[in-house]
Structures are given as structure tokens and as C-alpha cells.
Amino acid sequence: MCPGKNAEDPRSHNRVVTGQRIRVLLPLPLAQPYDYSTTEQIAPGTFVEVPLGRRSAIGVAWDGEPDRGLPAGRLRAVTRVFDVPAMTPTLRRFVDWVAAYTLSPPGAVLRMAMSVPAALDPPAPQAGWRRADAAPAGARVTPQRAKVMALLADGAVRAGGEIAEAAGVAPALLRGMADAGLILPALLPRARRFAAPDAQRPGPALGPEQDAAAAALRASVARRAFATTLLTGVTGSGKTEVYFEAIAEALRAGRQALVLLPEIALSTQWLDRFAARFGAAPALWHSELTSRTRRDTWRAVAEGEATVLVGARSALFLPFPDLGLIVVDEEHETAFKQEEGVVYHARDMAVVRARLSGAACVLASATPSLESTTNAETGRYAALHLPARHGGAAMPDVTLVDLRRTPPERGRFLSPPLVAAVSETLARGEQAMLFLNRRGYAPMTLCRACGHRMRCPNCTAWLVEHRAQRRLQCHHCGHVEAPPEACPNCGAPHSTVPIGPGVERVLEEASALWPEARRLVMASDTIPGPAAAAAAAKAIQDREVDLVIGTQIVAKGWHFPHLTLVGVVDADLGLAGGDLRAGERTFQLLHQVAGRAGREERPGRVLLQSFAPEHPVMQALVSGDIDAFMAAEADARRPGHWPPFGRLAAIIVSAEEERAAERVARDLGLAAPGGEGIEVLGPAPAPLAILRGRHRRRLLLKTRRDIAVQPLLMEWLAKVDPPGNVRVQVDVDPVGFL
CATH class of the missing domain: 1.10.10 (Arc Repressor Mutant, subunit A)
Known part of the structure; x- marks a missing residue:
């Protein structure tokens, strides 16, 4: 069916017979624009209101030729043109590019670029x-x-x-x-919504390596041409101050800068550093902003008033008229991957948007992804490295604690060497941190009478005990229930017991060992947003806390001058499950956590509790040789054409009825493409075979690097017509396999 027919409603009275035709893309899961008629000149990129069925919709006049074969009398007319800067050609190309790459409807991608329709109306004059x-x-x-x-x-x-x-x-x-x-x-004259950062304001003194790296980034921005630079360096080496110089160069050139952070709500220290460097705060973009702030920010970006914006991955789709720099900080973080709706990786799309904008792109990390490292080694990216901590601070000493030789006491989770190290640190008046990447009190609850395990009714996942709130919770779908008085399987009273530790259980043990220590738990349950993160950071900086106990939140670039000891309670945790990137992710996370220790003049120390100290990840953490570890990871992946030396795409089939999901997955398996350099794995139940009440099956397409997966996927999916009760989702370049 042609787009013009889709837009038609025979009961409508707002058709026009004469006039111009335009294509309008609507922020709906639509595969192509619709044709409309207008009596005025409307350029591509203009925001317009049009009729759609019995309602109105706001869209964007899109590029391309309308369908001239559709009779003019069957077209409906544009009803309104908005007085707001048009969507730039660059952003329109970006929308089309993301849609094509991810196999998503262009309208679904446009929706991310039109996330604040209220901003299209100018603010009312005061x-x-x-x-x-x-x-x-x-x-x-x-x-x-x-x-x-x-x-x-x-x-x-x-x-x-x-x-x-x-x-x-x-x-x-x-x-x-x-x-x-x-x-x-x-x-009243319209007040400026955002103070302008001062590019001429002098920054802190840089060391020789930092100064050279900053000069290279300034030159990249000044060329006003696309280039991507991988900026690496040990934790605390000053990468942020270096790319601040690139931001200053973009401002001096009259262009805008975008900085993507993986956890913007936890970035209070970063924002303080920015304000100190530029004399003003940047514009922010994340999900916790009020609707009014989002409206003001979107319009300020579109009008060029917001010259520097810091945001989460969705900030990539904001309407920058002249983007000169994109920085992706902590580029290795999986938080940059959008898993719902349009599935995309913000790091990779940032590179695309920079290319389309003629902008410089900086990917920064102490532990870069193997994908970015390989691109730097092959010359696709420039590379800059900062080998030492700023200000003369030394890297922390990393020691392995073999839990087979020095296990914790029965019913405890902290080994004698770690307990002694924390005691010594607290006795010196310094701060310590205990890290365990598990929320709650215990990851599993079972009946000691019959062995029944408390499982989520909606997911293939165990319920996590949160003892302080007296609840069992699924961390995948949010299901909550009260701890049972009796086993739901055998009826034995008071028979359920927690299995394994979470941060709440570590807190309980720490409270018994160091009752006088002032303790703070940093987890998503206790640090729900920016205000809580800022309060926690201030309490630690002001030395109102002696012992920090945290999940992966504590690895997010914090700078705590008086924290000198980091103890990792379970260093093996991320290595289980057979994930392609399990070793890389575990190394990245633990290296980042270790980097919180000894960031100023006092030396730092890190203790890793492990049942497998001989594992290559553990040995790499002790040696600190990131290059050798990444080279070993590359050698392991290259022969099998695993990313980044091959391409992957996942197809996830889900349905409320298991048989329906199984049937569509089987049909896809039978229709799978073949040929040299092409391999299809599955169908098979996903590791989370049930998620939010839906049964899930996965297929994985693996190809050589030189084979484009999108044409294969389109041809493959066209062979199977799933019923309406079955959802088929495509994930190009998956980073997780749950």
C-alpha cells in the first residue's frame, strides 16, 4: 500500500486538489513517509502537523520525491507549520542511517529525535x-x-x-x-536559558603527556572535519581535562559540543569539574529531567544557545545545528547499548553522527573496548595514551587473595587478609571500599527442607532478597513479593535461607567487624538519582564516611582523595555464563574499581578475592598490562571470526505462549541463510527463557567481517511472516546474550 493511501481518510474535509506535495515522516513505527498536500512552500526538515486517521500528528517534512502517481484528490493537507528551527539535513540523514543499520522503521528512530513535542511551540512571552x-x-x-x-x-x-x-x-x-x-x-526580554561556558577561561596546568594529547585533540577539532580519536590512559591520568581542551576549541570555533556519559545521574563530580573549568554548568539531558527542563533544553539546543550538552545515549538525537565535537566518556560501558525499542549502540552511532556532521569524535576510557582498540590498531581511529597518573600519584598495588588457601570464616564472605587490610586502613584514618556487583542481601533464597528456590513468576530468574525492605525482588521485571512464612513448595515453616552475598549482606558483616566505622552503601537501590549521588560523593569527600560498600556504581569515575583501599569481595563473579565478552567486561569493571584507590599522594592498595587466581583476567589485573590482556582476547576471537573480527546479529523471538515462540523460531531456523563465511546458531531458548511473562528464543547470525549482515537479515526475515502475537526483534552487534 502506498504511503498516500495510508494517510487517507474518506471522511476528511481537509483535502486540497491543487498545491504542492511533500513527504512527511511521522514519529511512529512506520517504514516510510506519507504524502501530504500543501498550498505553501515547505522545505525538508520543517516540523508540521498533519491529519492521521481521526487524529492529528506532528511530523517532519522529509527528503525524497512524493508519489506522483497518487491522485491529488486523495491527499490530505498539512494543517500547521511550526515556528521552530528545521531539522537539519545532518540529523535527517542520521535518522535514516540508524534506521537502515538497525533494521528499524525510520519513524521509530525519528521518535527519539522528537522526544519533546512541546518544545515545538515557542515559550509564551512574559x-x-x-x-x-x-x-x-x-x-x-x-x-x-x-x-x-x-x-x-x-x-x-x-x-x-x-x-x-x-x-x-x-x-x-x-x-x-x-x-x-x-x-x-x-x-520581558527572553532570559538566556543556559549560561555560556567560557572557552578562554584557563584550565589547570597539564603535564607533558597531557599537554601533547590536548594539542592533538584541539588540532582535530580545528580542522572542522570528521576524525575519531581513541583517548586512553590509566585511571586518574587526566583524560577528562584533556578532552576539556577539545571542548574549549569547539567553543572557540563557534560550534557545539556533546559529551555522552554512561550514567549521567551519577556524574556530579564530573559536572563540578566542568563548572570549575568553564565557569558555567553545561546543559543536561537524561530521563530524570522535568518536562519543562527537557522542553527548554531541546529548544536551546536547536537554537544554538546550549553550546555544550552532557547527556545519556538519547542525547545523540538532539537537534544540534552545528555539532563540532562528540565525546564518549567510558566508551567501553555497556550502558551505551539501547536494548529496547530501536536497538543501537550509542558509541558506534556517535561515530556516525560525527562523520555526518564533519565533527571530531573522542572515545575515552582507561579500559577501552576491543572493538575500539582494534580500530585504533588498524588506523581507522587515531590513538592517544596517557601512561601515568596526574600529579605524581602512583597506581595502586593489586594483590590476589586465594580463597582456597585463606577462606572466610564459616558464614562470612570477607577473608582474613581483607579483614586485616580494612582494619589497618581504618586505623590510619583513611577510607576503604568493599566492592561486590550484586544488589540486595542475597541473590537466591531456597528452602532448606526441600531445596525449592524462590523464582520470579514472570522471568527465568531467581528472586533477590532485600532484607532491609523485607522483600524478594526480580531485577529483570521488577516483580516484588514478601518473604514467605512457609515454603510455597513443601509448606515447611520458616525454612527459607539466603544463599550467597549481596551488598546488604556485606554491610551486615562489616557492621559486626567494624562497628565504629561510618558506613555508606552505594547501589542503585540507595543512590536512585543525581541528588542522592551528589550527597554520597560529598559525604565521602568530606570524610563523613569511613567505609564505602558498593556495586558497579562505585566504578563510575569517582575521585575520592582519602580512599586508599579497595577490596573486591568476589572477583570471579562476572566470569561465569560463557558470555563472549565475559573476560573483557570483568577486567574492565575490576580495573575501574581498582582505580578508585590511591588517587592522590597516599598510596593505594587493591585486594581481589578469587577462587581462580590463575585465571588470565586475574593475572592481568595484578600485572596491570592492559595491552597484553587485550592482545590475548583478540587472539582468542580472531580464528572464529568473533567480533570485532566478524559480524554478529541476534534475532530474538518472543511470545506469551511458548508454542507460538517456538514455532516462529523454528521457521526462522529453517529459512536461515547460508554460504561461505555465514553461520547461524540456534534457534535455542535464551538464557532468560522467560522475561516479563514472554517466552524467548534466540538465533545468532555470524559472518565474516567483510559480509554486510543487514541485507542477509532483510532477506531472511522476509521469508517468515510471524503472527501478531509473536514479536521478532533484531539486535545488530549485540553486546549481551541474555
Whole structure:
């Protein structure tokens, strides 16, 4: 069916027979734009309102030729044109590119670029008062009125509340002065929504390696051409200050800069550093902003007023008119992967958007991904490395604690060497951290009478005990239930016991071992947003905390000057499960956590508790030789054409009925493509075979690096027509396999 027919409604009265035709892409899961008619000139990129069925929809006039074969009488007319900067050609190309790469409907991608439709309407003008050019004859000027007239003597327009407060008068007085002709109503000038960062403000002194790296990034930005640079360096080496210099160069060139952070809500220290460097805070973009702030920010970006924006992955789709720099900090983080809706990796799409914008792109990390490392080695990316910590601080000493030789006491999880190290650290008046990447009290609860395990009714996952809140919770779908008084399987009373540790259980053990220590738990349950993160960081910096106990949140680039010891409770945790990237991710996470120790003049120490100290990941953490570890990872993946030396795409089939999911997955398996360099694995139940009440099956397409997967996927999927109750999702370049 042609787009014009889709847009038609025979009961509509707003057709036009003459005029121009335009294509309009709507922010809906639609495969192509619809044709509409207009009597005025509307350029591509213009935001318009159009009829769609019985309702109206807001879309964007899109590129390309309308369907001339569709009779004009069957077209419906554009009903409104918005007075807002048009979507740039660069952003329109980006929308089309992301849609093609991820095999998503272009309208679904456009929806991410139109996430704040309220911003399309200009803000309502605000009324205020100004002084009359001349006081009317006979107008009475009391002392209070005189104060107001003196305040307005400069001719400026001010809000009534501001005038009343500054002059110390009642607001009703202003109305009387207006009636007397002493002051006149006037529109307030629109206040600047964001202070402009000062590119000329001097930054901190840089060391020789930092200065050389900063000069290279400044030159990259100044060329006003696309280039990607991988900026690496040990934790605490000053990578942030180096790419701040690139931001300053973009500002001096009159262009905008975008910085992507994996956890913007946890970035209070980063924001403080930015404000100190540039004298103003950047614009922010993340899910916790109010609707008004999102509206103001979107429009300020579109109008070029917000010159530096820091945000989560969705900030890539904001309407920057002249983007000169994109920075992806902690580029290795899996948080940059969008797993729902349009499935994309913000790091990779950032490189694409920079290329389309003629902008510089900087990927920064102490533990870069193997994909980015390989691109740097093959010359696709430039590479800069900072080998030492800034200010003379030394890297922490990393020691393995073999739990087979020095196990914890029965029922405990902290080994004697780790307990002793924490005790010594606290005795010196320094801060310590215990890291365990598990929320809650225990990851599993079972019945000691019959062995029944408490499982989520909606997912193939165990319920996690949160003892402080007296609840069992699924961390995949959010299901919550109270701990049972009796086993639901055998009925034995009070028979359930926690198995394994979470951070709450580590806190319980730490409270018994160091009762006088001031403790703080940093997990997503206790640090729900920016305000809580800022309060926690301040408490640690102000030395109001002695012992930090945390999950992966504590690895997010924090700088705690007095923290000198990091103890990893279960260093083996991420190595189980057979994930392609299990070793790489575990190394990255633990190296980042270890980097929290000894970041200033006091030396740092890291203890890793492990049942497998001989594992290559553990040995690499002790040696600190990232290059050797990444080379070994590359050697393991290259023969089998695993990423980054091959291509992967996953197809996930899900349905509420298991048989329906099984049937469609089987049909896809029978229709799977073949040929040299092409391999299809599955179908098979996903590791999370049930998620949010839906049964799931997975197929994995693996090809050589030189084979494009998108054409194969399109041809493959076209052979199977799933029923409406079955969902088929495509994940190009998957980073997880649950």
C-alpha cells in the first residue's frame, strides 16, 4: 500500500486538489513517509502537523520525491507549520542511517529525535513593566512610587514580582501606578536559558603527556572535519581535562559540543569539574529531567544557545545545528547499548553522527573496548595514551587473595587478609571500599527442607532478597513479593535461607567487624538519582564516611582523595555464563574499581578475592598490562571470526505462549541463510527463557567481517511472516546474550 493511501481518510474535509506535495515522516513505527498536500512552500526538515486517521500528528517534512502517481484528490493537507528551527539535513540523514543499520522503521528512530513535542511551540512571552517616558501631569508620586520609578530609570523591563521585591512595595502598588500612567506594560526580554561556558577561561596546568594529547585533540577539532580519536590512559591520568581542551576549541570555533556519559545521574563530580573549568554548568539531558527542563533544553539546543550538552545515549538525537565535537566518556560501558525499542549502540552511532556532521569524535576510557582498540590498531581511529597518573600519584598495588588457601570464616564472605587490610586502613584514618556487583542481601533464597528456590513468576530468574525492605525482588521485571512464612513448595515453616552475598549482606558483616566505622552503601537501590549521588560523593569527600560498600556504581569515575583501599569481595563473579565478552567486561569493571584507590599522594592498595587466581583476567589485573590482556582476547576471537573480527546479529523471538515462540523460531531456523563465511546458531531458548511473562528464543547470525549482515537479515526475515502475537526483534552487534 502506498504511503498516500495510508494517510487517507474518506471522511476528511481537509483535502486540497491543487498545491504542492511533500513527504512527511511521522514519529511512529512506520517504514516510510506519507504524502501530504500543501498550498505553501515547505522545505525538508520543517516540523508540521498533519491529519492521521481521526487524529492529528506532528511530523517532519522529509527528503525524497512524493508519489506522483497518487491522485491529488486523495491527499490530505498539512494543517500547521511550526515556528521552530528545521531539522537539519545532518540529523535527517542520521535518522535514516540508524534506521537502515538497525533494521528499524525510520519513524521509530525519528521518535527519539522528537522526544519533546512541546518544545515545538515557542515559550509564551512574559509580561512586565517599564517606566513611562514622561510622567503624566498631575500624577501623584508617593515615596513608594518614587522607589519604583528610580528602579526603572534605566529603561529596562522587569517582572512585577522582581520590582515589588527590589523596591520593597506591595504588588498592588504597581497596578495603581499603571492606572496613573507612571509605568507601562511591556514584554520581558527572553532570559538566556543556559549560561555560556567560557572557552578562554584557563584550565589547570597539564603535564607533558597531557599537554601533547590536548594539542592533538584541539588540532582535530580545528580542522572542522570528521576524525575519531581513541583517548586512553590509566585511571586518574587526566583524560577528562584533556578532552576539556577539545571542548574549549569547539567553543572557540563557534560550534557545539556533546559529551555522552554512561550514567549521567551519577556524574556530579564530573559536572563540578566542568563548572570549575568553564565557569558555567553545561546543559543536561537524561530521563530524570522535568518536562519543562527537557522542553527548554531541546529548544536551546536547536537554537544554538546550549553550546555544550552532557547527556545519556538519547542525547545523540538532539537537534544540534552545528555539532563540532562528540565525546564518549567510558566508551567501553555497556550502558551505551539501547536494548529496547530501536536497538543501537550509542558509541558506534556517535561515530556516525560525527562523520555526518564533519565533527571530531573522542572515545575515552582507561579500559577501552576491543572493538575500539582494534580500530585504533588498524588506523581507522587515531590513538592517544596517557601512561601515568596526574600529579605524581602512583597506581595502586593489586594483590590476589586465594580463597582456597585463606577462606572466610564459616558464614562470612570477607577473608582474613581483607579483614586485616580494612582494619589497618581504618586505623590510619583513611577510607576503604568493599566492592561486590550484586544488589540486595542475597541473590537466591531456597528452602532448606526441600531445596525449592524462590523464582520470579514472570522471568527465568531467581528472586533477590532485600532484607532491609523485607522483600524478594526480580531485577529483570521488577516483580516484588514478601518473604514467605512457609515454603510455597513443601509448606515447611520458616525454612527459607539466603544463599550467597549481596551488598546488604556485606554491610551486615562489616557492621559486626567494624562497628565504629561510618558506613555508606552505594547501589542503585540507595543512590536512585543525581541528588542522592551528589550527597554520597560529598559525604565521602568530606570524610563523613569511613567505609564505602558498593556495586558497579562505585566504578563510575569517582575521585575520592582519602580512599586508599579497595577490596573486591568476589572477583570471579562476572566470569561465569560463557558470555563472549565475559573476560573483557570483568577486567574492565575490576580495573575501574581498582582505580578508585590511591588517587592522590597516599598510596593505594587493591585486594581481589578469587577462587581462580590463575585465571588470565586475574593475572592481568595484578600485572596491570592492559595491552597484553587485550592482545590475548583478540587472539582468542580472531580464528572464529568473533567480533570485532566478524559480524554478529541476534534475532530474538518472543511470545506469551511458548508454542507460538517456538514455532516462529523454528521457521526462522529453517529459512536461515547460508554460504561461505555465514553461520547461524540456534534457534535455542535464551538464557532468560522467560522475561516479563514472554517466552524467548534466540538465533545468532555470524559472518565474516567483510559480509554486510543487514541485507542477509532483510532477506531472511522476509521469508517468515510471524503472527501478531509473536514479536521478532533484531539486535545488530549485540553486546549481551541474555
